[in-house]
Amino acid sequence: MNNFVELLGIWVGAIYILxxxxxxxxxxxxxxFAQSTVLGGAVAHITLMAIQSVNRLVVGGLMExxxxxxxxxxxxxxxxxxxxTEYRWITRYGLAVITGSFVGIRLGPEISAxxxxxxxxSMLSFSTANIYDSIGHLIIAVFTAFTIIYFIFDKKLIPKPxxxxxxxxxxxxxxxxxxxxxxxxxxxxxxxxxxxxxxYLFFTWIGLG
Amino acid sequence: xxxxxxxxxxxxxxxxxxxxxxxxxxxxxxxxSFPLLKPLGLPLVVTEQPRKTFEAIExxxxxxxxxxxxxxxxxxxxxxxxxxxxxxxxxxxxxxIRLVGMTISPQGEMFWETALKNVGERGKEYGVDYVWLGFIxxxxxxxxxxxxxxxxxxxxxxxxxxxxxxxxxxxxINSANDVDLLVVYTWSDLGFFAWLRQWADPYHLKYIIMPxxxxxxxxxxxxxxxxxxxxxxxxxxxxxxxxxxxxxxxxLATMDAQSTGHIFTVLLMIVGNTIFIxxxxxxxxx
Numbered sequence: 001m002n003n004f005v006e007l008l009g010i011w012v013g014a015i016y017i018l019x020x021x022x023x024x025x026x027x028x029x030x031x032x033f034a035q036s037t038v039l040g041g042a043v044a045h046i047t048l049m050a051i052q053s054v055n056r057l058v059v060g061g062l063m064e065x066x067x068x069x070x071x072x073x074x075x076x077x078x079x080x081x082x083x084x085t086e087y088r089w090i091t092r093y094g095l096a097v098i099t100g101s102f103v104g105i106r107l108g109p110e111i112s113a114x115x116x117x118x119x120x121x122s123m124l125s126f127s128t129a130n131i132y133d134s135i136g137h138l139i140i141a142v143f144t145a146f147t148i149i150y151f152i153f154d155k156k157l158i159p160k161p162x163x164x165x166x167x168x169x170x171x172x173x174x175x176x177x178x179x180x181x182x183x184x185x186x187x188x189x190x191x192x193x194x195x196x197x198x199x200y201l202f203f204t205w206i207g208l209g
Numbered sequence: 210x211x212x213x214x215x216x217x218x219x220x221x222x223x224x225x226x227x228x229x230x231x232x233x234x235x236x237x238x239x240x241x242s243f244p245l246l247k248p249l250g251l252p253l254v255v256t257e258q259p260r261k262t263f264e265a266i267e268x269x270x271x272x273x274x275x276x277x278x279x280x281x282x283x284x285x286x287x288x289x290x291x292x293x294x295x296x297x298x299x300x301x302x303x304x305x306i307r308l309v310g311m312t313i314s315p316q317g318e319m320f321w322e323t324a325l326k327n328v329g330e331r332g333k334e335y336g337v338d339y340v341w342l343g344f345i346x347x348x349x350x351x352x353x354x355x356x357x358x359x360x361x362x363x364x365x366x367x368x369x370x371x372x373x374x375x376x377x378x379x380x381x382i383n384s385a386n387d388v389d390l391l392v393v394y395t396w397s398d399l400g401f402f403a404w405l406r407q408w409a410d411p412y413h414l415k416y417i418i419m420p421x422x423x424x425x426x427x428x429x430x431x432x433x434x435x436x437x438x439x440x441x442x443x444x445x446x447x448x449x450x451x452x453x454x455x456x457x458x459x460x461l462a463t464m465d466a467q468s469t470g471h472i473f474t475v476l477l478m479i480v481g482n483t484i485f486i487x488x489x490x491x492x493x494x495x
Contacts, residue, residue, distance in 0.1 A: 024231065042283070042316075045315060049315035053344060053346040056343075057364050061364050102349065102350055105350050106349055109406035109410055113409075114402065118430060118431070118434060120434065121430060121435075124433075140433070178426065181426045182427065184474075185422050185423045186423040188422050188443065189421050189423035190423075191241070191467065192287060192422060192443055192445075193288060194237075194241060195245070195466045196287035196463075202242070202245060202246065203459075
């Protein structure tokens with residue numbers, strides 16, 4: 001039985017891969033069907049995980065005598081009030097708790113972890129033991145400065161047109177390098193996805209090698 | 210003469226642009242399939258970051274506790290699954306290392322089972338050497354709760370409902386203060402920053418990540434600042450990690466396809482940029 005289920009899973013996976021890749025030829029109902037079922041499956045999985053989490057953490061906590069766990073249930077239920085026009089205002093309380101806690105938890109460490117340390121790391125020493133590190137640090141500082149200038153300083157702040165044109169060009173160059181690098185890694189990642197699926201089709205489904 | 214030359218180039222560029230891309234997709238299929246079916250044996254060089262990750266795990270002393278944040282998603286597992294399994298293999302086979310796993314992704318539990326099945330326990334005992342705590346709802350808020358008090362966050366049970374009292378490992382870890390290394394599978398900015406803000410930065414943990422290959426450009430500034438210690442990014446670095454582990458796996462078999470694919474991409478970029486320049490010159494000539 002286990003072998004049959006496993007084999008069925010492999011065939012379903014392979015058929016879905018072929019249905020999705022059929023889009024490369026042209027848009028067709030098979031692709032739309034595969035897209036819809038995968039999306040539906042993902043939503044179903046998330047819903048089940050949410051129910052399981054509530055059962056394990058909230059109900060589990062209540063069973064241990066922690067009455068305060070009633071509050072998450074109350075705030076969670078208020079979110080469903082949005083479906084009733086007359087009581088929609090109740091939703092705001094649940095949303096306020098969720099948003100407020102998220103912002104509060106996030107904002108404090110954000111300043112240190114994301115803002116200050118990143119600014120600090122863009123101003124590294126130009127004199128290091130390794131010449132390539134020194135050049136790298138110089139490029140980081142210059143590109144950071146010109147990218148900021150590109151976004152912030154308009155013609156009113158840099159009145160001389162020739163200087164403005166050159167600083168804008170350098171800012172665009174910095175952005176282009178960054179975006180080009182990201183685009184390159186993006187393609188490499190997509191190729192990894194393709195290779196993995198081809199490996200599945202050739203070796204797991206067809207059984208070559 | 211110059212005018213005739215420009216006319217010829219202009220026609221060629223337009224011909225290439227009008228080329229049906231479905232033929233290109235077929236060529237890509239051949240380029241990637243051939244090395245998979247008939248490996249070419251192209252050399253693979255181990256780069257700095259996988260080596261640094263390997264050395265960091267090798268340097269862990271017996272009894273060290275590693276937290277594995279497995280924020281896996283089906284849309285990214287193809288690229289991040291291999292490095293995760295490679296690092297998990299290292300963690301599971303190294304004696305004395307204890308592992309606590311959790312996830313902020315709803316699909317993480319599913320991929321923990323997949324990874325563990327592929328890697329194997331390798332002599333480690335559940336509850337003593339490794340524990341899977343399961344899914345934490347609430348994203349960053351849940352992580353913050355877990356960082357300060359794991360027992361409170363998970364209501365004193367693991368993902369399978371086993372109370373912490375019956376798991377010897379959980380008697381030795383109750384917050385991020387007890388952790389020696391943080392290894393995180395992160396495919397989204399939300400996951401990466403959440404672990405950074407709530408675990409790595411406030412508790413000064415060594416933060417190793419397994420990002421998508423495409424995210425390396427985004428996170429490289431955090432590597433430069435020292436907030437990320439190292440990474441194993443994408444399938445390629447997973448292959449390099451397998452070389453370091455001396456455990457060749459199916460990932461190494463795909464390295465030739467990766468290499469030929471990258472070479473083909475570079476060729477396409479050269480062709481595309483050449484066409485761009487030729488068209489620009491054609492318009493200027495007009």
